[in-house]
Amino acid sequence: MRFDVLTLFPEMYEPLKASILGKAQETKKIDINVINIRDFSKDKHKKVDDTPYGGGAGMVIKPDVVYDAYQSIEEKENAIVIYLSPQGTTLNQKKVEQLAKQNHLILLCGHYEGIDQRVLDEIVDEEISIGDYVLTGGELPSMVLIDSVSRYVEGVLTQESIQEESFSNGLLEYPQYTRPETFLKKKVPEVLLSGHHKNIRKWRLEQAREITKQKRPDLLEKE
Numbered sequence: 001m002r003f004d005v006l007t008l009f010p011e012m013y014e015p016l017k018a019s020i021l022g023k024a025q026e027t028k029k030i031d032i033n034v035i036n037i038r039d040f041s042k043d044k045h046k047k048v049d050d051t052p053y054g055g056g057a058g059m060v061i062k063p064d065v066v067y068d069a070y071q072s073i074e075e076k077e078n079a080i081v082i083y084l085s086p087q088g089t090t091l092n093q094k095k096v097e098q099l100a101k102q103n104h105l106i107l108l109c110g111h112y113e114g115i116d117q118r119v120l121d122e123i124v125d126e127e128i129s130i131g132d133y134v135l136t137g138g139e140l141p142s143m144v145l146i147d148s149v150s151r152y153v154e155g156v157l158t159q160e161s162i163q164e165e166s167f168s169n170g171l172l173e174y175p176q177y178t179r180p181e182t183f184l185k186k187k188v189p190e191v192l193l194s195g196h197h198k199n200i201r202k203w204r205l206e207q208a209r210e211i212t213k214q215k216r217p218d219l220l221e222k223e
């Protein structure tokens with residue numbers, strides 16, 4: 001899976017070099033290419049934004065710099081262009097799994113008051129939000145999208161860890177335990193020590209249902 005990110009703040013993407021995503025890049029399961037929109041400014045001061053027509057607060061990112069940054073991406077014929085925006089469809093697990101089936105995503109990050117509408121109309125296929133609140137920029141949302149989608153790219157995680165997770169079967173995940181067997185006088189549930197796989201599966205399903213009922217009853221209503 002290839003991700004091209006168009007941003008004014010490439011330095012924000014350092015966290016993607018750590019942990020599972022760092023390893024996925026080293027092993028070439030995913031490729032993350034961060035493009036600095038500012039590099040495409042023709043202005044001698046590298047200006048990329050201007051005041052909004054019609055007045056109002058803040059600055060708007062200019063359409064030509066965004067367009068030129070987008071045009072610099074090679075082999076983009078089959079890519080989906082996503083604008084991270086509070087106005088988009090809210091990202092959920094179903095959408096994450098759909099996006100993971102693509103080979104190439106181009107992620108456009110706004111900042112300040114946003115991006116001139118004309119270039120959005122020209123290049124964007126869909127708008128995605130990470131929730132009903134407003135952030136200062138699309139960088140964190142794009143990292144959320146890259147992280148969640150990459151987990152479903154073949155070879156990044158084991159199939160088993162993806163299949164049993166929260167939301168994967170309409171339920172939240174059962175509780176997890178590891179050593180020591182007793183911690184602060186609390187013992188690990190007996191069934192998990194039994195080695196009886198059928199009983200363990202049954203217990204986990206019951207727990208998943210109970211936890212979903214308590215924390216997210218709305219998920220059970222969708223069943």
Ligand SMILES: C[S@@+](CC[C@H](N)C(=O)[O-])C[C@H]1O[C@@H](n2cnc3c(N)ncnc32)[C@H](O)[C@@H]1O
Binds near residue numbers: 083114135137139
């Ligand atoms: C301050 S916001 C602009 C908000 C815009 N003026 C509005 O009211 O819809 C700057 C940028 O942050 C990003 N952004 C902010 N909140 C977001 C969210 N919930 N999901 C995805 N992107 C978001 C978008 O890329 C947006 O262009």
